[in-house]
Amino acid sequence: xxxxxxxxxxxxxxxxxxxxxxxxxxxxxxxxxxxxxxxxxxxxxxxxxxxxxxxxxxxxxxxxxxxxxxxxxxxxxxxxxxxxxxxxxxxxxxxxxxxxxxxxxxxxxxxxxxxxxxxxxxxxxxxxxxxxxxxxxxxxxxxxxxxxxxxxxxxxxxxxxxxxxxxxxxxxxxxxxxxxxxxxxxxxxxxxxxxxxxxxxxxxxxxxxxxxxxxxxxxxxxxxxxxxxxxxxxxxxxxxxxxxxxxxxxxxxxxxxxxxxxxxxxxxxxxxxxxxxxxxxxx
Amino acid sequence: xxxxxxxxxxxxxxxxxxxxxxxxxxxxxxxxxxxxxxxxxxxxxxxxxxxxxxxxxxxxxxxxxxxxxxxxxxxxxxxxxxxxxxxxxxxxxxxxxxxxxxxxxxxxxxxxxxxxxxxxxxxxxxxxxxxxxxxxxxxxxxxxxxxxxxxxxxxxxxxxxxxxxxxxxxxxxxxxxxxxxxxxxxxxxxxxxxxxxxxxxxxxxxxxxxxxxxxxxxxxxxxxxxxxxxxxxxxxxxxxxxxxxxxxxxxxxxxxxxxxxxxxxxxx
Numbered sequence: 001x002x003x004x005x006x007x008x009x010x011x012x013x014x015x016x017x018x019x020x021x022x023x024x025x026x027x028x029x030x031x032x033x034x035x036x037x038x039x040x041x042x043x044x045x046x047x048x049x050x051x052x053x054x055x056x057x058x059x060x061x062x063x064x065x066x067x068x069x070x071x072x073x074x075x076x077x078x079x080x081x082x083x084x085x086x087x088x089x090x091x092x093x094x095x096x097x098x099x100x101x102x103x104x105x106x107x108x109x110x111x112x113x114x115x116x117x118x119x120x121x122x123x124x125x126x127x128x129x130x131x132x133x134x135x136x137x138x139x140x141x142x143x144x145x146x147x148x149x150x151x152x153x154x155x156x157x158x159x160x161x162x163x164x165x166x167x168x169x170x171x172x173x174x175x176x177x178x179x180x181x182x183x184x185x186x187x188x189x190x191x192x193x194x195x196x197x198x199x200x201x202x203x204x205x206x207x208x209x210x211x212x213x214x215x216x217x218x219x220x221x222x223x224x225x226x227x228x229x230x231x232x233x234x235x236x237x238x239x240x241x242x243x244x245x246x247x248x249x250x251x252x253x254x255x256x257x258x259x260x261x262x263x264x265x266x267x268x269x270x271x272x273x274x275x276x277x278x279x280x281x282x283x
Numbered sequence: 284x285x286x287x288x289x290x291x292x293x294x295x296x297x298x299x300x301x302x303x304x305x306x307x308x309x310x311x312x313x314x315x316x317x318x319x320x321x322x323x324x325x326x327x328x329x330x331x332x333x334x335x336x337x338x339x340x341x342x343x344x345x346x347x348x349x350x351x352x353x354x355x356x357x358x359x360x361x362x363x364x365x366x367x368x369x370x371x372x373x374x375x376x377x378x379x380x381x382x383x384x385x386x387x388x389x390x391x392x393x394x395x396x397x398x399x400x401x402x403x404x405x406x407x408x409x410x411x412x413x414x415x416x417x418x419x420x421x422x423x424x425x426x427x428x429x430x431x432x433x434x435x436x437x438x439x440x441x442x443x444x445x446x447x448x449x450x451x452x453x454x455x456x457x458x459x460x461x462x463x464x465x466x467x468x469x470x471x472x473x474x475x476x477x478x479x480x481x482x483x484x485x486x487x488x489x490x491x492x493x494x495x496x497x498x499x500x501x502x503x504x505x506x507x508x509x510x511x512x513x514x515x516x517x518x519x520x521x522x523x524x525x526x527x528x529x530x531x532x533x534x535x536x537x538x539x540x541x542x543x544x545x546x547x548x549x550x551x
Contacts, residue, residue, distance in 0.1 A: 092505055
């Protein structure tokens with residue numbers, strides 16, 4: 001049995017309201033566990049609490065009630081703050097707003113420098129992290145001259161240099177062009193598959209969630225679907241009720257079924273979908 | 284358009300001067316300035332000028348670029364020279380008409396003053412031309428480290444410098460976008476008197492400030508997520524280390540200062 005990376009128990013959280021305004025509740029009794037080494041995608045609408053969930057995982061935000069246990073450490077314990085953040089790295093939406101230095105390698109070195117790692121060891125970690133995201137040749141460049149996808153990969157390298165066990169990405173592709181999205185997603189997937197790192201990908205692109213081992217669908221602070229991508233996305237009606245769209249492939253198969261066919265809905269990748277169709281229509 | 288503004292004054296290169304430790308260069312510039320103010324004679328000025336010329340030659344910065352840097356302070360230089368020319372009392376009168384008398388001492392003073400300011404500016408600019416802003420901040424942080432004992436927030440200041448330098452291009456790009464967006468809505472930045480034009484800047488500055496505050500907030504969160512907790516217990520990937528070249532540079536700087544002092548005591 002694999003170990004759990006995160007255990008969320010009876011989590012309650014609300015953002016304090018402005019003057020005379022009531023608090024904005026986000027979670028009211030959320031329970032969730034995330035296994036170590038898994039690739040989990042969290043999808044949902046804007047304001048469903050998925051970004052808040054990300055920030056609760058590494059103690060940027062603290063629960064109002066219940067608990068978040070990350071690798072056996074309660075996020076409410078202030079003494080464990082650095083230990084938690086060292087293990088749970090976080091990448092945000094806007095790559096521009098998370099790069100600290102104007103030389104790529106200096107930026108990647110930022111986290112290990114904060115942790116007081118020996119200079120020689122930092123050098124090793126920085127080179128290693130840059131190679132893993134495929135940006136080693138750019139180590140002496142200025143970040144503002146790179147493309148969005150490249151900047152986001154630098155941000156990922158900056159987190160990798162901490163040698164975390166888990167990496168949480170909060171809509172890392174939202175501001176990128178298709179090429180940049182592809183680069184970033186491939187990097188993330190490789191990290192999970194090759195190094196066994198736990199990956200929590202927050203996104204609202206269903207197509208990105210297909211790549212994960214497990215998809216969690218959230219609506220107003222509640223989990224409405226949780227399971228393998230094939231299971232979750234074949235419930236097209238449930239997704240539609242919550243104004244979410246299933247991936248194009250699942251939608252196509254679903255519409256065909258409504259026209260009287262009976263196709264399996266779990267063929268999510270374009271290739272698998274094409275095969276299903278070819279079999280059904282015997283071409 | 285705005286993006287093309289050169290940042291700082293750094294000219295990347297790989298000369299001996301570029302490779303020197305930023306601390307060495309900063310200290311040497313200070314030594315050089317002290318020497319300049321100790322110089323009183325043609326001989327000492329000639330020595331210092333030769334030293335500067337040698338440093339420029341080593342740096343491979345084009346003299347034309349360097350001379351350009353004197354342009355903004357040209358008026359100040361001329362004014363100082365003219366004032367020195369007319370207001371120095373002396374015995375050896377060269378020209379005299381109406382209420383104006385120009386003495387040999389006055390002429391000498393004017394020339395010295397001109398040289399002193401020009402050499403001072405050139406010396407300091409040579410530092411910024413051959414040192415990247417990042418390593419300059421690094422060097423300053425290390426040099427000022429003793430001030431931590433009297434509670435000067437040295438690390439925080441250099442972190443701020445570093446972030447400011449990092450965000451200048453980002454904010455320039457953003458300003459460009461905002462200007463275009465406001466122009467698309469019919470904002471007019473080019474016509475009207477000075478006050479009107481200044482007022483036209485408000486719709487640019489307000490969004491720019493709001494977005495930089497948002498950026499600052501996000502950056503702070505991202506920094507915390509990467510375990511930033513102040514300068515306490517922090518290490519550096521690239522430790523500044525004095526090398527052989529720095530020792531040589533210090534020796535040369537020391538010799539230069541010694542020569543200037545000796546020349547001064549000899550009255551030359």
